[in-house]
Amino acid sequence: MKNIIRFIPIFLLPLGLFAQNDRAVIDRVVATVGGEIILLSEVQEQYGFVKKDKPDLPEEYQCVVLQILIVQKLLVNQAKLVSVEVKDEEVEAQIDARIERLRAYFNQDDKAIEEFYGQSVDQMKMQLNSDMRSQLLAERMQGKVTEKATITPLEVQRFFSNIPKDSLPYFNAEVEIREIVYKPKVNAEERAKARQRIDDLHKRISEKGEDFAELAKKFSDDAGSGAQGGDLGFQKRGTFVSEFEAMAYKLEPNQLSPVIETEFGFHIIQLLERRGNLIHCRHILIKPEITEADLDLAKAKLDTVRQLIRDGKLSFTDAVKKYGDKNQQSFNNDGRVANPRTGNSYFEVADLETSVFFAVDGLKEGDIAEPFRFKSQDGSDQFRIVQLVSRSKPHKADLKLDYGKIQVAALEQKKGEYIEKWVLEKLNTTYLSISDLFSTCPNLQEMIGISAARRQ
Missing domain, CATH: 3.10.50.40 (Chitinase A; domain 3)
Incomplete structure (x- = not known):
């Protein structure tokens, strides 16, 4: 149990997010914590994630990864028991934020994302839902466990004094x-040119019946959605800028909007489908040239x-x-x-x-x-x-110069102590089973011993 706490930040990372579909492993359950299960693929994906930054990481580190996952699942299990709430909107917002960061990395090219990961953005969102909900439950439960942890200036000083002089961190x-x-x-002339272009496209769709998606692919200045025929997928309120959103939510399915202007340029919007508070629309964007x-x-x-x-x-x-x-x-x-x-x-x-x-x-x-x-x-x-x-x-850690950083480190250590105490208490009353695949991991045997011995 002594090594769990230093790895707490790792287990709060999204597990399996955006992993490529190239698993060579036949999946199986390697641990059960209360009603939560841990798959071998989860262990290997998280191990691979850490190994990218530390190529020399030994295979035995998978024991540590599983230990981290057990603590995370214990947090999720207890969060459900005490009715910790995570709303659907929160899950969607977190997934959307991660998808947008991914889109930024791929220059807003959803097709490139699909080719790289082997699944569409919408498929990714569905796959991520359960993992993201579990992560938010774990984070919220950890927050409840550590919410009363505070640190005084004297404790900060003691924390710093207990660091051996030859082990003080070096700050760049x-x-x-x-x-x-x-x-x-934008100057008036270029704005007028852009307005004329979008007006012409609107007429080609509304009066001549030309295909919206094809025109979006050819002319939209939104490279990400343009490649998808302007498709923006299902989105909730608050996703778009106010002018765009106000118009999109006024539309009926298949209705075409008039031309609107936002900070990004001129848009034509078409609503495709509405599901409660979610809307599925597509658009064509024309940006005035700078x-x-x-x-x-x-x-x-x-x-x-x-x-x-x-x-x-x-x-x-x-x-x-x-x-x-x-x-x-x-x-x-x-x-x-x-x-x-x-x-x-x-x-x-x-x-x-x-x-x-x-x-x-x-x-x-x-x-x-x-x-x-x-x-x-x-x-x-x-x-x-x-x-x-x-x-x-560049300097070695100094209490006066680096008080803020040292204070944060001291507080994190104290929160770690709260979590460790809580884990020991909850293992007392929580079912824990670990696969024989990890039977040689001494750190896991210690956890099983705590869980089993205290129920006898």
């Missing part, structure tokens, strides 16, 4: 940054904003609110950029985007880099200015 150089992302404005002149104006505008901040005539926070792109994570955080890997605002220099790295290289704390151009996630050209908030040098 880190920076904190703020940004203002500015979207170039010209080089538009880009030059955007860069000049952001340069003016930068100068106003440097002259003390405008605060960085106010500039974010007035000029920033509201779709950026940093917009609602005074421009402060969060590290997606850690969730905090500190970036190791190697983790920065290349363009940001070169922008902040050589800056002093408080300095603001000149505007630079970059590609947003949707492939459009935007500009940003970046301010260096802080920069630390």
Whole structure:
């Protein structure tokens, strides 16, 4: 049981998410925890996931993986017993978020996703439903177990003092940054051209009866859905931008919308099917072209904003609110950029985007880099200015310099102790069976001993 807690973050990863359909294993149940089962394929998929980052990982590590899964299933089992609730909408939202990240990786090309994984996006969503619900139940139950765990400054100090001096972690150089992302404005001439194009397409569908899907494949500027004939699949409220969603939910099945405009451009929408609060629609998007002149104006505008901040005539926070792109994570955080890997605002220099790295290289704390151009996630050209908030040098962990990180580590250790105590208590009254395939795993025999011995 001593090694369970250090691996807690791993078992909260989605298990089997986006695994390719190339299993060479004949599946079988390798453990039962209460009413929950663990399959051999789950163990091997999770082991393979960890092994990608650690190629030298021994086969015996599968014992640890199964132990982690047993704890996860125990959390799920107990969550069901005490009626922990996970709503369908929460499951769908988590799946949608992961699918969107996958789409971004594949440049919004659903066909490429299907070729790589051997199943469509809709099939993926159905497959992920059960795993995602279990993951959310486990996370929620873990939260209930550890919700009263707090840490005092004295406990942080003791935690740090107990780390042997020769085992103190070494922190690489880190920076904190703020940004203002500015979207170039479309000029009137290009906007009119785009409007004419979408109007012509609308007439070809509504008056001439041409096929919506074929026109979407040929002309839509939404590469992801365009390849699928404009098909956006089943989606719930809150998925689309407000103008698009308001129109989509007004339509009757097979009805064609008038042309509407959103921040992305002009759309034609057709509702295909409605299932309660879910709608299945398709669309054609025509984006007005951003010209080089538009880009030059955007860069000049952001340069003016930068100068106003440097002259003390405008605060960085106010500039974010007035000029920033509201779709950026940093917009609602005074421009402060969060590290997606850690969730905090500190970036190791190697983790920065290349363009940001070169922008902040050589800056002093408080300095603001000149505007630079970059590609947003949707492939459009935007500009940003970046301010260096802080920069630390490479160093060994220091209680004063790294108090926040050490505090988090101390709290996680305490939560781990809560979880370990809880697991020992629940194994007392929960049925646990482990396959002979893992009979040589000493860590698992210890768990079986706890579960069986205390029921005798």
